Amino acid sequence: MGRERELAALADAVNWPPGVVLVEGAAGVGKSRLVAETVSALRGVHVATRRCLPPRDPFPLGVFIELLADCRRLGSVRSAAGALRSRLPELAHLLPPDSRPAALFDAVRDLVAAIGRAVLVIEDVQWADADTLRLLPVIAADPPPGLTLVVVYRPDDLTGDAVSAVRELGAHAAATVSVGPLDVAGVWAMAGPVSEAAAEVLWERTGGFPFLVEQALGVLPPLDRADRRTAAALLDDAPVPGLVRDAVADAVRALSPAARALVEAAAVLGEPASADLLRAAADRPTARPEDTRGLLVEVEPGRYDHRTWFARRAVYEALSGPDRAHLHGAPCGCWPTARPPCGWPPTPGVRATSRRGCGTASAPPDWPWRPDSRTWRSTSSARSWPRRACPPPNCPG
Numbered sequence: 001m002g003r004e005r006e007l008a009a010l011a012d013a014v015n016w017p018p019g020v021v022l023v024e025g026a027a028g029v030g031k032s033r034l035v036a037e038t039v040s041a042l043r044g045v046h047v048a049t050r051r052c053l054p055p056r057d058p059f060p061l062g063v064f065i066e067l068l069a070d071c072r073r074l075g076s077v078r079s080a081a082g083a084l085r086s087r088l089p090e091l092a093h094l095l096p097p098d099s100r101p102a103a104l105f106d107a108v109r110d111l112v113a114a115i116g117r118a119v120l121v122i123e124d125v126q127w128a129d130a131d132t133l134r135l136l137p138v139i140a141a142d143p144p145p146g147l148t149l150v151v152v153y154r155p156d157d158l159t160g161d162a163v164s165a166v167r168e169l170g171a172h173a174a175a176t177v178s179v180g181p182l183d184v185a186g187v188w189a190m191a192g193p194v195s196e197a198a199a200e201v202l203w204e205r206t207g208g209f210p211f212l213v214e215q216a217l218g219v220l221p222p223l224d225r226a227d228r229r230t231a232a233a234l235l236d237d238a239p240v241p242g243l244v245r246d247a248v249a250d251a252v253r254a255l256s257p258a259a260r261a262l263v264e265a266a267a268v269l270g271e272p273a274s275a276d277l278l279r280a281a282a283d284r285p286t287a288r289p290e291d292t293r294g295l296l297v298e299v300e301p302g303r304y305d306h307r308t309w310f311a312r313r314a315v316y317e318a319l320s321g322p323d324r325a326h327l328h329g330a331p332c333g334c335w336p337t338a339r340p341p342c343g344w345p346p347t348p349g350v351r352a353t354s355r356r357g358c359g360t361a362s363a364p365p366d367w368p369w370r371p372d373s374r375t376w377r378s379t380s381s382a383r384s385w386p387r388r389a390c391p392p393p394n395c396p397g
């Protein structure tokens with residue numbers, strides 16, 4: 001749904017072997033779904049799909065060996081492939097005797113060359129092992145007739161050898177299909193019977209990421225009659241879905257301590273901020289938003305924020321009480337008094353200096369700032385989840 005252009009581009013590339021096709025996009029944006037829909041339409045072609053395992057696939061060339069295990073027919077196989085007899089008992093009867101020692105690398109390469117018309121899909125190449133990263137460009141440079149290799153990855157999560165391997169692959173690829181978030185119409189189409197207003201709110205909160213849309217719908221009541229205000233309130237009050245919490249926690253864990261601190265500071269600030277303000281709030285003078293692997297994006301020139309409302313909320317809620325209190329208490333190191341800018345945790349008897357509060361559960365009722373549609377409310381389930389950031393006028397942001 002909502003992917004006609006990408007489907008057409010991928011189908012076109014896959015239908016013209018031999019070649020390598022790259023499919024890239026952020027976590028949960030719909031890469032696997034796109035590829036699955038494309039290959040499911042193929043007829044008379046052997047299709048196999050396997051994914052690399054995080055954090056680094058522990059099995060050298062394991063993803064290729066698994067792909068090959070699905071093959072039932074092979075063309076002429078060179079002798080090096082005999083080295084795979086013990087690893088591929090399913091194919092032993094098709095393989096030459098293991099007469100000479102051969103590197104696993106050469107054996108797999110020779111077997112791939114014998115495969116005939118096939119579409120092999122390797123998912124999550126950001127986690128591929130070193131040998132797979134070495135083999136992929138070798139195949140891409142001279143793909144055997146009949147082979148289409150579809151390589152799927154998250155660009156933000158490429159590190160080390162994976163960066164150069166994908167760059168090399170790109171130089172040989174027949175096509176690179178970039179999968180971006182869905183637009184409002186796409187979210188509406190995938191969400192099923194929801195009102196147009198609810199679809200708009202879903203799109204705003206999920207950034208058009210199908211994974212988030214799916215998960216959000218799982219924790220919401222029917223939205224078929226919800227107006228904008230109701231849909232927003234329901235989302236505010238719903239818990240962060242467990243799978244979203246886990247996915248965001250995994251992504252944050254993978255960051256360097258400095259990048260993580262920046263991401264946490266952005267969650268507490270709650271609105272787009274300059275890199276300087278984020279660094280000051282995080283107390284990490286050298287941290288860079290670019291090092292947050294796409295968790296923080298430049299939402300307007302020079303200003304960074306979490307990619308989605310859901311991610312920001314998940315990070316905020318995962319903060320420990322003391323860490324949250326610390327960030328609320330001194331979000332940019334420039335608060336002129338000890339007054340916690342967000343009214344959290346409550347510190348009686350100190351002078352308010354902020355031009356607006358954060359609207360936490362403990363914010364005083366006469367706090368000047370009031371929520372608007374871009375913000376979220378604190379609820380009992382959201383553990384004093386702030387509605388809005390609160391940098392004072394003299395902050396570097």
Ligand SMILES: Nc1ncnc2c1ncn2[C@@H]1O[C@H](COP(=O)(O)OP(=O)(O)OP(=O)(O)O)[C@@H](O)[C@H]1O
Nearest residue numbers: 001003026027028029030031032033034190210211
């Ligand atoms: N266009 C779409 N219409 C409906 N549902 C979709 C669409 N795209 C993706 N989904 C659903 O959203 C979820 C996430 O999609 P998918 O697994 O394809 O993301 P991904 O980009 O492969 O993520 P990851 O990088 O984590 O592997 C899946 O359950 C998928 O079925």
Ligand SMILES: [Mg+2]
Nearest residue numbers: 031032033123
């Ligand atoms: Mg996937």
